[in-house]
Amino acid sequence: MNHFFNSKMYRWLDERLDLEPVKNLIVHKTVPVHKHTLWYYLGGVTLFLFFIQVFTGILLLMYYQPTEDTAYESIQFILNKVHFGWLIRNIHSWGANLMIFFAFVHMFSVFFTRAYEKPRELTWVSGFILLVLAMAFGFSGYLLPWNELSFFATKVGTDIVGTIPLIGEKLKIIIRGGDDVSGATLSRFFGLHVAILPALFTMLLALHLSLVQRQGVSEPWFFKMLPEIKKRYISFFPDFVMRDMLLWLIINLIILSLAVFYPWNLGLKADPLSSAPLGIKPEWYFMFMFQTLKFLPPHLLGIEGETLGVLFFGLVAILWMMLPFIKIKNKFLYQHRFTPLLGILGLVFIIVMTILGYIL
Amino acid sequence: MHMSRKLLLLFIVFQIFNLNRGYSATGIDSLKISTSCFICHKETENLPADISPDDAHLQAAISCAGCHGGDDTSDDPDISMSRTHGFKGVPLKKDIPQLCGKCHSDINFMRKYQPRMATDQVDQYFQSIHGKQLLRGDQKVADCTSCHTAHAIRPVSDPRSSVYALNLPATCNHCHGDSMLMSKYKLKSDAYKMYRSSVHGIALLDRKDTNAPACNDCHGNHGATPPGIESIAYVCGTCHMNNSQYFSESKMSKVFSSSGFHSCEQCHGHHYIIPPTDQMLGTDSSSVCIKCHKSGDAGYQAAKDIYDQVTGFAKLYAQAEQQLQEIRTKGMNDVEIGFTLQESRQHLIQLRTLVHTFDVGKISSKSAEGQKLLAGAIDMEKFEIKEFYWRRFGFGISTLAFVILIIALILKIRQKK
Numbered sequence A: 001m002n003h004f005f006n007s008k009m010y011r012w013l014d015e016r017l018d019l020e021p022v023k024n025l026i027v028h029k030t031v032p033v034h035k036h037t038l039w040y041y042l043g044g045v046t047l048f049l050f051f052i053q054v055f056t057g058i059l060l061l062m063y064y065q066p067t068e069d070t071a072y073e074s075i076q077f078i079l080n081k082v083h084f085g086w087l088i089r090n091i092h093s094w095g096a097n098l099m100i101f102f103a104f105v106h107m108f109s110v111f112f113t114r115a116y117e118k119p120r121e122l123t124w125v126s127g128f129i130l131l132v133l134a135m136a137f138g139f140s141g142y143l144l145p146w147n148e149l150s151f152f153a154t155k156v157g158t159d160i161v162g163t164i165p166l167i168g169e170k171l172k173i174i175i176r177g178g179d180d181v182s183g184a185t186l187s188r189f190f191g192l193h194v195a196i197l198p199a200l201f202t203m204l205l206a207l208h209l210s211l212v213q214r215q216g217v218s219e220p221w222f223f224k225m226l227p228e229i230k231k232r233y234i235s236f237f238p239d240f241v242m243r244d245m246l247l248w249l250i251i252n253l254i255i256l257s258l259a260v261f262y263p264w265n266l267g268l269k270a271d272p273l274s275s276a277p278l279g280i281k282p283e284w285y286f287m288f289m290f291q292t293l294k295f296l297p298p299h300l301l302g303i304e305g306e307t308l309g310v311l312f313f314g315l316v317a318i319l320w321m322m323l324p325f326i327k328i329k330n331k332f333l334y335q336h337r338f339t340p341l342l343g344i345l346g347l348v349f350i351i352v353m354t355i356l357g358y359i360l
Numbered sequence B: 001m002h003m004s005r006k007l008l009l010l011f012i013v014f015q016i017f018n019l020n021r022g023y024s025a026t027g028i029d030s031l032k033i034s035t036s037c038f039i040c041h042k043e044t045e046n047l048p049a050d051i052s053p054d055d056a057h058l059q060a061a062i063s064c065a066g067c068h069g070g071d072d073t074s075d076d077p078d079i080s081m082s083r084t085h086g087f088k089g090v091p092l093k094k095d096i097p098q099l100c101g102k103c104h105s106d107i108n109f110m111r112k113y114q115p116r117m118a119t120d121q122v123d124q125y126f127q128s129i130h131g132k133q134l135l136r137g138d139q140k141v142a143d144c145t146s147c148h149t150a151h152a153i154r155p156v157s158d159p160r161s162s163v164y165a166l167n168l169p170a171t172c173n174h175c176h177g178d179s180m181l182m183s184k185y186k187l188k189s190d191a192y193k194m195y196r197s198s199v200h201g202i203a204l205l206d207r208k209d210t211n212a213p214a215c216n217d218c219h220g221n222h223g224a225t226p227p228g229i230e231s232i233a234y235v236c237g238t239c240h241m242n243n244s245q246y247f248s249e250s251k252m253s254k255v256f257s258s259s260g261f262h263s264c265e266q267c268h269g270h271h272y273i274i275p276p277t278d279q280m281l282g283t284d285s286s287s288v289c290i291k292c293h294k295s296g297d298a299g300y301q302a303a304k305d306i307y308d309q310v311t312g313f314a315k316l317y318a319q320a321e322q323q324l325q326e327i328r329t330k331g332m333n334d335v336e337i338g339f340t341l342q343e344s345r346q347h348l349i350q351l352r353t354l355v356h357t358f359d360v361g362k363i364s365s366k367s368a369e370g371q372k373l374l375a376g377a378i379d380m381e382k383f384e385i386k387e388f389y390w391r392r393f394g395f396g397i398s399t400l401a402f403v404i405l406i407i408a409l410i411l412k413i414r415q416k417k
Helices: A008-017 A020-028 A037-061 A071-080 A085-112 A121-143 A148-161 A168-176 A183-215 A236-261 A284-295 A305-321 A331-335 A338-359 B003-020 B022-026 B036-043 B093-104 B107-113 B121-127 B129-135 B144-148 B168-176 B179-184 B191-196 B199-206 B215-219 B232-237 B241-249 B251-259 B263-268 B298-329 B335-357 B360-416
Strands: A030-033 A232-235
Touching: A020 A236, A030 A037, A030 A236, A037 A085, A037 A183, A037 A236, A071 A085, A071 B335, A085 A121, A085 A236, A085 A284, A085 A338, A121 A148, A121 A183, A121 A284, A121 A305, A148 A168, A148 A183, A148 A284, A168 A183, A232 A236, A236 B360, A284 A305, A284 A338, B093 B107, B093 B121, B093 B129, B093 B144, B121 B129, B144 B168, B168 B179, B168 B191, B168 B199, B168 B215, B191 B199, B232 B241, B232 B263, B241 B251, B241 B263, B241 B335, B251 B263, B298 B335, B298 B360, B335 B360
Parallel strands: none
Antiparallel strands: A030 A232
16 A cells, blocks of 8 residues: 555645545544444445446436336337346346345444444434435336336325325325326436436435544444453455455345346336236335335324324434434433334334235 | 024024015015006016016016006906907917017107117018917917016116027027927027037137127027028128138139038038137048048148148247247347237238138248248247347356455455454
């Protein structure tokens, strides 16, 4: 590494750009080593998957045509005529799912290791918004192939938005670009998917990563309590990065295998005039909410069950995002690890509801 | 026994007796008919056993007197059922067609009820074998009520009607399946049995496809008569238009005609018509051609050539179809192949239809046209299968590269430790 910092090129750049802070970061940044170190890699994996999505997404953009008449056919063209189009499309589809999966795991690992606490409140909030944006990416991207399943899933999904009190119906029309899911919805979702969401996501990601670099890696309480002599660290560069890359390579191989052996079926082209096929289901990361709404009775506490469910999830999401700012003053609750317990319950709820969504 | 159980038993017994009253359970009680015939016959439980509240005449408020005569405004049976008031009682069998025709042959009368209904049924009936027999005084032959019933007449479009497409074969079989009755007319009584297992019977009665022909579609309705030798091709041709046209334009048609052969029926049979197979062609024992053509004659050679063309194409098509399934299982591109095979299938259907021209030249040319299409599809299939294995190979090479990188990185990390 010293060889690089003494190179002519580095000195030429340093003279002009003052690379000292970057050099310091590379040379001095360390990562603690303990029994939960594995969780540190999940943010990096999610970031890597985001890069894959950007790369494959740009390639798909070269051929994709976002109109009602051509969307499905252009995906067919990508799959059947474009060299490696099938691979790029399948990697994009699998990458999207894995990215959201790892974002969830990353979030819960941060939650259970209490890495969201002071001074990392903003990192948590930005991370949570990034997850919401990732889900919005998934929801908008799901419609783009304009196949039967995605068309009706979008119809159901946007119908749920319509149940939000006061603004629901208006919001639904704005999202759909009209009363029903149509070519206008496709244009909107395409715009969202390739312009608005990437712009917002990139800005927030930059903030999230800056905060991580500025504040360093969080150390769990049991690590902090260790005497200095017993604390083990590895350098961020190259030790942590090498391990990160190892994981990235493995993830890459997994995506490649999934893309080759389990390609995403394009299905039939959407026909807005036909009736919805049986077994319309949202993407797996929306399944727990969808299933919960299905379990709710038509009316509860004098309010429509679905509306109450949507309000409940909205409230939980806000509380979850504001978690670092909520102080538990009750000693009994604090001592009995009330917050982690709630997290476990939430996680179990998500897993159980997702499974029920697929088996019922 | 507990009181509740006793009550339950009483209720069941009551229900059984109630059902046994026949017409009362059919909902006839619900009818608000104020004619004296209906009121008295109902009170004395003397309504016809087959009466149905859905009967088309009851629904149209045509009273009993419409057919049976009499004065349905009088409560006095001596008046209402007096011959001086036109009371006919149960009509004689020989009078039934004319009795129905009194209204059904009257255009002006029918216009008030069913303006689009034909009014020539009675004329047709008397031209049918049934009608002719009736005129000869036959008391067993079918009259209007034999098919339509007397007091439960429903429109032909009503699935409960005895003449609804799905019910019609059973209605005809009521008489035509009676071997004792049929033997008097020297007719076979197995028509329904044969029809039931035929391609038409399966389509109509099993698949409930009401477009499939029932008895009346070939024999006629009111003018029911067996289609003669001259007309059988026209009867079949009402649905099988191309086959019929090709046949009638062929040389074979004239030969059939002069030899007294029953055109379509000669090869396909009549009531028991099974789905045609390619094995009906050619010179094997299952072929229908060899019934007339013998080895050495031109027809025999033509049968062989036609068989070779049709089966050769069908075999190639089956092979391409099987490969398409393999491509679908492998998740490869099936779009264009699917379209080409769809077009090829159309060729195969046309080829099988062209068989009725008995023209080897035409058949060979159609077969060649289709085989060219199929060859294109098979080439595309080969490409897709090759592409599949190429992808697998590529995956293997990439995996190897990744594994080498992973191992190298692990070694480097260990070295650093």
